[in-house]
Amino acid sequence: MERELDYKAIGKRVKIARIKADMKQEHVAEKSGLSPTHISNIETGTTKASLSAIVSVANAIGVTVDDLLCDSLIHARPQFEQDIAELIEDCDDYEIRMVKDITEALIATLRRDAHLRQ
Incomplete structure (x- = not known):
C-alpha cells in the first residue's frame, strides 16, 4: 500500500525546525542551495518538495529527514x-x-x- 506524502505536515515541521534553529528562510535557502521562494512554498505545503530538496533543507537546518517526514512514515x-x-x-x-x-x-x-x- 503506497502512502501519499503529507506536504503540509512536512512544511509545518520544516518551519518549526527552522524557527527552533533560529534561522530565517533566507538563511536556510542559502545553506540548502534552494531559493527563498522555494523554502516558503515547502513550509506552506504548496509545492511537492523533492527528496533532494528535503535532504538539503534537513542538512541546512541540522535535523534528520525523519524529523521532517515522520508524519508520512508508518514507523x-x-x-x-x-x-x-x-x-x-x-x-x-x-x-x-x-x-x-x-x-x-x-x-x-x-x-x-x-x-x-x-
Whole structure:
C-alpha cells in the first residue's frame, strides 16, 4: 500500500525546525542551495518538495529527514516520542497529571475501539 506524502505536515515541521534553529528562510535557502521562494512554498505545503530538496533543507537546518517526514512514515515512533517529550517538558505538576490521565483514557478508548481502525 503506497502512502501519499503529507506536504503540509512536512512544511509545518520544516518551519518549526527552522524557527527552533533560529534561522530565517533566507538563511536556510542559502545553506540548502534552494531559493527563498522555494523554502516558503515547502513550509506552506504548496509545492511537492523533492527528496533532494528535503535532504538539503534537513542538512541546512541540522535535523534528520525523519524529523521532517515522520508524519508520512508508518514507523516513526522515536520521533513521535520525542515530540511528546517536548510538548510536556515545561508542564507543571498539575498539567503533567492531566496529560497522563487524558492519555490513559485515550489509550483505553483506542484499544477498546481498535476494531474500528479496519
